[in-house]
Amino acid sequence: MxxxxxxxxxxxxxxxxxxxxxxxxxxxxxxxxxxxxxxxxxxxxxxxxxxxxxxxxxxxxxxxxxxxxxxxxxxxxxxxxxxxxxxxxxxxxxxxxxxxxxxxxxxxxxxxxxxxxxxxxxxxxxxxxxxxxxxxQELFGDGFTLWLLSALLPEGQVVADLGCGTGALLPVLAASAGLVIGLDREQAMLDVAAERTVNLPNVSLRRGLLDALPIESGQVHLAICGLVLHHIRELSPVISEVARVLTPEGRWVILDMVEHDREEYRSTMGHQHLGFSEDQLGKLLREAGLEIRSWRLLPPDPAALGPGLFVGVVGRVGKASQ
Ligand SMILES: C[S@@+](CC[C@H](N)C(=O)[O-])C[C@H]1O[C@@H](n2cnc3c(N)ncnc32)[C@H](O)[C@@H]1O
Structure with a gap:
């Protein structure tokens, strides 16, 4: 002025x-x-x-x-x-x-x-x-987009969030799933998840390991691993376990970091892998009769400090997904 x-x-x-x-x-x-x-x-x-x-x-x-x-x-x-x-x-x-x-x-x-x-x-x-x-954002917040997208999920399926952490995704999945299994190794994580899902009878929280899943074979229509796999040194036993619990047409959605060079994450956060490439995961998955159906790099969030992320969808070789 x-x-x-x-x-x-x-x-x-x-x-x-x-x-x-x-x-x-x-x-x-x-x-x-x-x-x-x-x-x-x-x-x-x-x-x-x-x-x-x-x-x-x-x-x-x-x-x-x-x-x-x-x-x-x-x-x-x-x-x-x-x-x-x-x-x-x-x-x-x-x-x-x-x-x-x-x-x-x-x-x-x-x-x-x-x-x-x-x-x-x-x-x-x-x-x-x-x-x-x-x-x-002022009127409605920013969480509702997730709920909108969850309405696209098929009704009544068995969904397993493997390494669910504090269970942020569980209520959203429970809105359309028949049964949501939230699995994690850490009781402290599951305690928070339990508070979040206290009124949701179709959520079952289970303490366990990804390479020995406390889940019946052939039961899971949709498995999810969000920011989990980079913590696991030996991936083959985990992949075999997920292959075991998926239905023949089941899908496994993996969200994780793309390959990066932040070595310090190994000592500061216990990362066993510095991200993944499509090739590297594709090879391991094929050994268990699984294949990558789609692989997308997520658009970077300008406020985020971590490496880029991908989301991959995995299914059984030769089987169309549900
Ligand atoms: C980085 S957190 C991600 C949590 C959640 N999926 C999210 O996106 O916010 C990784 C979670 O995987 C769990 N986890 C790591 N290795 C595991 C294993 N071998 N078996 C079961 N859970 C594991 C950890 O306890 C932790 O809760």
Whole structure:
């Protein structure tokens, strides 16, 4: 915002229409056409006054496509302008208490225009533009996408989260599965998972090892290993065990790190493998009659510090998956 002299500041407020413009903009962000409708005047008139107010640092401008939106945020004004606005707006609000005043009429028309806007979702999304992600997050959080995707899972299947840790995935899987087995070696992890799933009768938590699964053969439609395999030195016995518990058409979804060179993870986090390549896992899987059906690198999360991730889907050689 530009620095303005006392008289420039006062002259910006010397015309009643400019004070009316500022007042409606202190209530709502508006485009020129909308301000003109609120004030019942022409767009060129509004544009002329806005230019002066903009030059004096009174309004914030935001471009969305070809439209420009204006706003007065008292907290963002230069301190001198903020003090002046406080004085002027207090006077104006006193006058606005009279329902017959122009100021009162302005806000009634503003309400009308805003209610038209909320009924018009095209206008809403055009205005929100790049801000939609944060509005979505504010209104609904960011966990619901997982629940949306879980609705794509077949109903009633047996799903096993092998190395489930604290069980963050279990409630989401339990929404459509018939039975969800959450397996982990560590009791401390299973204790947290138990709290998470206390009201979910179709979740069965089991303490055990991936190379000796406490699960009947041929029972599991979908096995999941999320960030687990890099902790296991000898992968072949684990792969044989998963092959044993899968149904003939069962799938095994593996999420882990792609190959990387962060040697320090071996000593700081007990990693046995520095990520995996598709080739390396593919070879081990084939020895157990399994094959990789798809292999995708995940788009990196800009805030994440760890190596890149992949998700692979594995099935039995020669069998279509469910
Ligand atoms: C990095 S955590 C991942 C937990 C969870 N899957 C997730 O994505 O948040 C790895 C988990 O695998 C478990 N784990 C590691 N080796 C295991 C094994 N051989 N048998 C069973 N669980 C194991 C650990 O106890 C730990 O809870």
């Amino acid at each position: 530009t620095q303005t002299s006392l008289f420039d500041r006062l002259s910006a407020l010397s015309e009643p229409i400019r004070v009316r413009i500022l007042r409606v903009l202190s209530n709502e962000e508006l485009a020129v056409g909308e301000i003109a409708r609120v004030l019942q005047t022409s767009q060129p008139t509004v544009s002329r006054h806005l230019k002066l107010l903009d030059g004096g640092g009174w309004v914030l401008r935001r471009k969305v496509g070809t439209a420009t939106y204006y706003r007065l945020l008292p907290g963002e004004l230069e301190p001198e302008l903020a003090r002046l606005w406080e004085l002027v707006s207090a006077e104006v609000e006193e006058e606005a208490a009279d329902p017959a005043s122009l100021y009162a009429e302005d806000l009634r028309r503003l309400d009308g225009i805003l209610s038209q806007r909320t009924g018009d979702s095209e206008e809403l999304f055009r205005r929100l533009g790049g801000r939609w992600d944060s509005v979505r």
